[in-house]
Amino acid sequence: ALFTISANAPANEEGKELHDETCTRCHGGEIYTRFESRIESHVDLRRQVSFCSSNLSAGWFPEEEEAVVDFLNTTYYKFKD
Numbered sequence: 001a002l003f004t005i006s007a008n009a010p011a012n013e014e015g016k017e018l019h020d021e022t023c024t025r026c027h028g029g030e031i032y033t034r035f036e037s038r039i040e041s042h043v044d045l046r047r048q049v050s051f052c053s054s055n056l057s058a059g060w061f062p063e064e065e066e067a068v069v070d071f072l073n074t075t076y077y078k079f080k081d
Contacts, residue, residue, distance in 0.1 A: 014064070015071025022058050023068070032076035042079040045069055 032039075039045050049069050053060045060068070073079055 012067070012071045012074055015067035015069070016075075018058075018060065018064055018068050019071055022056060022060075023052065025056070026052075029076070032072065039077060042069075042073065042077075042081055045073060045077060045079065 039048055046065075046069050049065050049072070052058075053065055053068075
């Protein structure tokens with residue numbers, strides 16, 4: 001388990017940086033904790049990050065999108081998979 005935590009740390013750091021640079025242009029963290037969230041699963045979260053990345057022309061590679069997904073899941077959603 002310790003290896004998993006340390007392996008996810010760089011992705012979470014990169015994901016946080018990408019999130020803070022791009023996602024906060026449109027909204028703050030309150031969107032992730034709102035009662036009527038459209039995100040109900042890990043699949044929904046991946047789909048939404050990909051949608052936002054495309055619509056904002058973020059230019060993220062798939063690995064960067066996954067880093068943002070990991071950051072958001074670790075920080076807000078806590079989906080198992």
